Amino acid sequence: MPKQLYFLCTGNACRSQMAEGFAKKLLPADWTIQSAGVEVHGLDPRAVQVMAELGIDIASQQSKKIDPVYLRESDLVITLCGDARDRCPVTPPSVQKLHWPLPDPAQAPGTPAEQLVVFRQVRDEIKTRIQSLNDY
Template identity: 70%
Template sequence: MKKIYFLCTGNSCRSQMAEGLAKKILPKDWEIRSAGVEVHGLNPRAVKSMAEIGIDISENQSKIIDDNYLQQCDLVVTLCGDARDRCPITPSSVKKLHWPLPDPAQATGTESEIMEQFRSVRNQIESKITELKNFE
């Protein structure tokens, strides 16, 4: 079973969306988790943007990185520079990818404009996860 970990600063938006999308897109024999270097709680707009495409992450919890799981992963994906820079050391057997995506939680403007940022980031994550299907 392959293990993948999506990491972000607060495990509230991008990493949560990545976890939800990966569970839908990647093979069922993958163990998929997300976490943060801090705990910020689940962002309701992330929940809403995922619900729009039929993925329910409303019961997810914001979690801190589990070092034991991290050390056993096949792949670690950081979704922000902070997580990449603060991620604990992993064995050389762990492949690391960095997807420097904008933080939709920092978006400003009308509610509609902010939600467009969440959708844009969600769609970018979906595209990148689809490319992972053939990860070896």
Template identity: 70%
Template sequence: MPQIYFLCTGNSCRSQMAEGFAKQILGEQWRIASAGIEMHGLNPKAVQVMAEKNIDIAHNRSKLIDMDYLKTSDLVITLCGDARDRCPVTPANVEKIHWPLRDPAQAQGTESEILTVFRQVRDEIETRILALAQQVATK
């Protein structure tokens, strides 16, 4: 079974949303996980905007990178420059992709403006996961 790992700095927003979409879109034929260089806890706004897409990530938890999972993954996707730059070395057979996504947790402004940023990042992740699903379907 192919295995994918989504990595970001704190495993609180972007990687959690990517894991949620991947589980829904790629389905049970993939092992899917997410982690961070650090643990920042699950961001409630990420939970909120994913619920708007009928994806429940409320029971997820922030996790540190598991070296065994990393080394046995078929695909590692970093969602920020920090994760890309600080990701531990992976074997040559592990495909690496970088998606440079804005950190919604850094958004400032009114509650509405901050949620807009979370939704924009969420929607970009969904688009990228849908494109990934098409790519892996044609391999």
């Protein structure tokens, strides 16, 4: 049965964008997959860079706000930060929700190289969690 999946975070700039990219590559082709944010912050170029390192191109993805219709019709909604979980609009009981509390790599301190280390750590954690969805 096809699934409709929605990844949500605050600005739809990093975590949810990486999750969308992995899900489109790793999950069954009949799944409908999107990401969004409670706000729009634009696609972070560091997320694009670390995904490209694994051969996944998310450069054409757009940062967007939550679509209430898509949210309501989703089978599974995954929030990737507490802000999105707390500010997510109410969904019908038919929508299953998961929460993956991942750090925001865009807030990582340090040099650009140190920040990329955090982006890669978050990216790899997202990949692991996406792979576990094959059993959903």
